[in-house]
Every structure is written in structure tokens, then in C-alpha cells.
Amino acid sequence: MPEGHTIHALAGRVQDAFAGTPVRFSSPQGRFAESAAALDGACVESAEAHGKHLAIHVEGEQVVHVHLGLFGRFGVRQHRRVDRGEPPTDLPVAGQVRMRMVNRTHVGDLRGPIVCELVTPTEWREVRAGLGADPLRDDRLPDAVRDRLARTRRAIGAVLMDQSLVAGVGNVYRAELLHRHELDPHTPARDVPAGVVTAIWDDLVRLMPLGVRTGRILVSDSDVERAEALIAKGGTGRVRPHYAVYRRHGKPCPRCGETVVKETMAGRNLFRCPGCQR
Ligand SMILES: [Zn+2]
CATH class of the missing domain: 1.10.8.50 (Helicase, Ruva Protein; domain 3)
Structure with a gap:
């Protein structure tokens, strides 16, 4: 199980790669297809972690809520198609990719999470309200x-x-x-x-x-x-x-x-x- 610090580091990588840019969302494996279609092409605003939960804020009051669980992996890397004006849609897919994010410079592939859902900002706040204090967010124990x-x-x-x-x-x-x-x-x-x-x-x-x-x-x-x-x-x-x-x-x-x-x-x-x- 990834500890909280790995999810905070992941949030930083997602933020650095995608914040402020329009992102192509897809679900090569299919289980996130409907939500990916709703998100596709929208601008990613920010990414944050609370404990072991990751939230990706997308324009239009949309939040992708992710929990990797024991076996989930979210790989973010630069792709080699930096010369093109548009995010490439034909990057090869390896394995069961639940959610793919692509912009002009980066690709993020999420595999095997226990949670990957499109929620509203209110629903994300409810998730956070159920989580305890996070030493990476709260300097003082509440x-x-x-x-x-x-x-x-x-x-x-x-x-x-x-x-x-x-x-x-x-x-x-x-x-x-x-x-x-x-x-x-x-x-x-x-x-x-x-x-x-x-x-x-x-x-x-x-x-x-x-x-x-x-x-x-x-x-x-x-x-x-x-x-x-x-x-x-x-x-x-x-x-x-x-x-x-x-x-x-x-x-x-x-x-x-x-x-x-x-x-x-x-x-x-x-x-x-x-x-x-x-
Ligand atoms: Zn001892």
C-alpha cells in the first residue's frame, strides 16, 4: 500500500505535468469511458492529495477522485511527441489502463485503482471530511x-x-x-x-x-x-x-x-x- 507521502508526490507530478493545460481523457480499458468522455478536452486546474486520496480538479466543477489501493499505479511521463500542436491520440497502450490523460507534453496512465470516479467539488469535500488529519497538510494536530x-x-x-x-x-x-x-x-x-x-x-x-x-x-x-x-x-x-x-x-x-x-x-x-x- 503506498503511504500518504507517495500520493502527495504523485499529486505534485500530475500538477506539474497537466495543470493549466487542456487534456485529452480516455479510458482504453473502458471502465471509465463515460466519465472520460465528459472530461475530454477540458483544462486541468490542479491536483492535490489528502492522505492516500488524490483529486484532480478539472474545469467545469469536475473532480477525478482516485485511490490507488494496494495494487494501483499512476505513471506520469513525458512523451516524445512534443513537436505536435495537439495532444497525440495514438500513443501505445500497455496493460489495463483505466484512465489516460494526455496533453502536448505528458501522458498519465492509471492502472488498477480501487477508486477512479468523476465527482463534484462538494462530493470531494465530503470525502475529505471523512478523512483524518494529514501530517502533510496540517502542521498542528487538529x-x-x-x-x-x-x-x-x-x-x-x-x-x-x-x-x-x-x-x-x-x-x-x-x-x-x-x-x-x-x-x-x-x-x-x-x-x-x-x-x-x-x-x-x-x-x-x-x-x-x-x-x-x-x-x-x-x-x-x-x-x-x-x-x-x-x-x-x-x-x-x-x-x-x-x-x-x-x-x-x-x-x-x-x-x-x-x-x-x-x-x-x-x-x-x-x-x-x-x-x-x-
Ligand atoms: Zn528495544
């Missing part, structure tokens, strides 16, 4: 979310992955941040001190933009410092990530030496150190 965390008996490890509370946080950030703050993922959210909740949120606000920028989930201080130093020198910052617990079950915890374990929580693999996450 009070409404903080209040819900302070009341719920559910495990902090499950709550962090609940898209209606916190949008866009995936398995890697969950595992690593709970380890960093020495929290047992099974701790009821209401028992986590407010200061620790704030610290986790501040980490997400600081780390997820670096994930958008580098395409890597970087959490450890040394990885972050190396990436930031490379970016400062004009590089991509794509360092190889080092994790303390994520996918390190059976190996010793770098902090306390106890063996990292893998279990299942809310249907996803959960990695934790039984030694220092209590």
Missing part, C-alpha cells in the same frame, strides 16, 4: 483528532493507521515512530501522554515531506541528516533507509538488544521490540 485520541481505548498502533483519524500514515512510519517513542503499539490511545502524541505528530510533519521529496521513508536521525545534507548540495537525498524494527523481526533491537517481533494488528504486519516498547 483538536478534534486530539480529543478522539484522548478518548479511545483502541490501541495506538491501530489508531495511527485508521485513515478516518490520521490520513496517510502507513506501516513503516507507524512501526518506526512507535519504536522511537518507546511505545508499545498495544497501548490504548487514551493512555498515551499528550506530549508524546504531539511529539509523534511533529515527527510526521517533519519526516513525511522528506518522504515526498526523496521517495524514501526516512526516519532515523542519521538517515535524515544525510539526506538533508545531500539535498542542501543539490542532490536527491535518496539515501538507503535504516530501520530499527520495520521488517527486522528476529534481529536485535538497536536500542536494547531484545529480539524484534512480528505480529498482526488491524490486518497488517506489526513490528515491535518487546524490550523497550512498553
Whole structure:
């Protein structure tokens, strides 16, 4: 499952490629054909992400709402037909392309999403209202979310992955941040001190933009410092990530030496150190 930072990066690529230009929409596979016909030729205004949801705003009060799910892919690339005045309509299609966007310079092919629908701006606002706080949009943890965390008996490890509370946080950030703050993922959210909740949120606000920028989930201080130093020198910052617990079950915890374990929580693999996450 792509984490929220990959969808924000995708929104940036769609925005850079298509915003402000007329776009040919089509559905080579056919399942989005009617909506594509309604959109075809209209100007794309902007693209944005909220959590793992992507919205492409198109002139005429139209919004394409996309959720990639586990297997969806949205590839955006430059095509080689830059010399033509009109967007080319005969670019080859590979595989099951639900929605294709083409302008004079770029082609975007969406394959295998769990959601690809044409909605109104009001309907998109309703989708957003059902999503939780997004560390890539909200610098401060909204009070409404903080209040819900302070009341719920559910495990902090499950709550962090609940898209209606916190949008866009995936398995890697969950595992690593709970380890960093020495929290047992099974701790009821209401028992986590407010200061620790704030610290986790501040980490997400600081780390997820670096994930958008580098395409890597970087959490450890040394990885972050190396990436930031490379970016400062004009590089991509794509360092190889080092994790303390994520996918390190059976190996010793770098902090306390106890063996990292893998279990299942809310249907996803959960990695934790039984030694220092209590
Ligand atoms: Zn440990």
C-alpha cells in the first residue's frame, strides 16, 4: 500500500505535468469511458492529495477522485511527441489502463485503482471530511483528532493507521515512530501522554515531506541528516533507509538488544521490540 507521502508526490507530478493545460481523457480499458468522455478536452486546474486520496480538479466543477489501493499505479511521463500542436491520440497502450490523460507534453496512465470516479467539488469535500488529519497538510494536530485520541481505548498502533483519524500514515512510519517513542503499539490511545502524541505528530510533519521529496521513508536521525545534507548540495537525498524494527523481526533491537517481533494488528504486519516498547 503506498503511504500518504507517495500520493502527495504523485499529486505534485500530475500538477506539474497537466495543470493549466487542456487534456485529452480516455479510458482504453473502458471502465471509465463515460466519465472520460465528459472530461475530454477540458483544462486541468490542479491536483492535490489528502492522505492516500488524490483529486484532480478539472474545469467545469469536475473532480477525478482516485485511490490507488494496494495494487494501483499512476505513471506520469513525458512523451516524445512534443513537436505536435495537439495532444497525440495514438500513443501505445500497455496493460489495463483505466484512465489516460494526455496533453502536448505528458501522458498519465492509471492502472488498477480501487477508486477512479468523476465527482463534484462538494462530493470531494465530503470525502475529505471523512478523512483524518494529514501530517502533510496540517502542521498542528487538529483538536478534534486530539480529543478522539484522548478518548479511545483502541490501541495506538491501530489508531495511527485508521485513515478516518490520521490520513496517510502507513506501516513503516507507524512501526518506526512507535519504536522511537518507546511505545508499545498495544497501548490504548487514551493512555498515551499528550506530549508524546504531539511529539509523534511533529515527527510526521517533519519526516513525511522528506518522504515526498526523496521517495524514501526516512526516519532515523542519521538517515535524515544525510539526506538533508545531500539535498542542501543539490542532490536527491535518496539515501538507503535504516530501520530499527520495520521488517527486522528476529534481529536485535538497536536500542536494547531484545529480539524484534512480528505480529498482526488491524490486518497488517506489526513490528515491535518487546524490550523497550512498553
Ligand atoms: Zn528495544
